[in-house]
Amino acid sequence: MATSAASSSVDTSASTSAHAAPLSPSSSATAHHQHPHHKPHRVLLLLDIQVAMLEPPPIGVPASASVRTHLAQILTQARSARPSPLIVHVRNSGDTGDADEPNTPGWELIFAPLAGEVVVDKRKNNAFAGTDLADVVPPTAEIVVAGFQTDYSIRATCSSALSRGNEVLLIKGAHATYDRIEVLHGGGVTPAWRIEAEIEAELEEAGVHLLEMKDLPGIFMDR
Template identity: 65%
Template sequence: MPSNPHVAATATRRVLLLLDVQAAMLAPPPQGVHSSELIHMNVSRILLQARSAKPPPLIIHVRNTGDKLEPDEPNTPGWQLVFPPLPHEPVIDKLKNNAFAGTKLGDLIPSDAEIVVVGMQTDYCIRATCSAALGRGNEVLLIKRAHATYDGMQAWNGGVKIPAKTIEAETEAELEEAGVVLLEMSDLPGIFANR
């Protein structure tokens, strides 16, 4: 525990939330997302920047718990976190898209905290968790090219394939309209700077 309570308060008012940054999702395609190499590199840079900030934000790793025989089935190689958490970085296991649903995440993040979100999948866990955080009153920052998903399909439209990049862009626009702040990787040097 820091000796200066102001430092602790400042640190917890900023959170880096790594959603489902797991081995199966960041494997080379087709198991992993289409841009797994870029996402790995960008999330690595963001995590390094956050860990070196003075004071660092609260860094929380969220791990999706898949069903039996799914790539992220618990205690399988695909379920493992890509970036090992440091001892003081909490790990939350979730069963739903919304990382706040049925977990202790809401207890860890104050409702006035600013949450920086990265990870997978854009149209599921990213969308649901960002929306839930906005509903709690959090300011939510989503870093472009630090989240990704898979190609989709419109079953109602004859099975037309939707490229992952299109899904990511449409979800970003939807979240921005709802109040999420979109950031670029070029914004990284200032994201965790003490303000």
């Protein structure tokens, strides 16, 4: 995660009773609660929604304020849906000194998981790599994806899910990244919104379904 360390409180506005307990950084994937015994039909996959990513810029992503609002709305909608999707919080564990170094403030999840939700710790962009996410999410499940960063974890995890046979839905306005300094092109800057649009187009071409926030009321309904 390309941020500097920062401290902030965990947002419990979308949660009432549970807290994100620190997990052992030596474990590549750990469930906050036991894995579900049934195979979920639909999964909300929340990637790297951690304190450091949603700090005000420049520590957090440029769109941190609007994306945080959208993510809270999505999580609230998913938790109230019937039947409810399996909600999986993926937490990135950075290296020593990174903003998301395990057990530092920036590493904490923004939204505290509730009972029945799963937390998976990862160290690679692809959330399926080196974790037990594949055991939690069957290839038959529809996966609704939101989180960070568009050109890293979002791209890699969506691509991996497609290769497994999952139907993948990505919500526009609910994922984001940082501006990119083009070192090899005169030091210019590609704005984050352009990178996000480019990755959306790339993933849509590969088979990902793009949804808008206005679609939220129906996203977690059977269809």
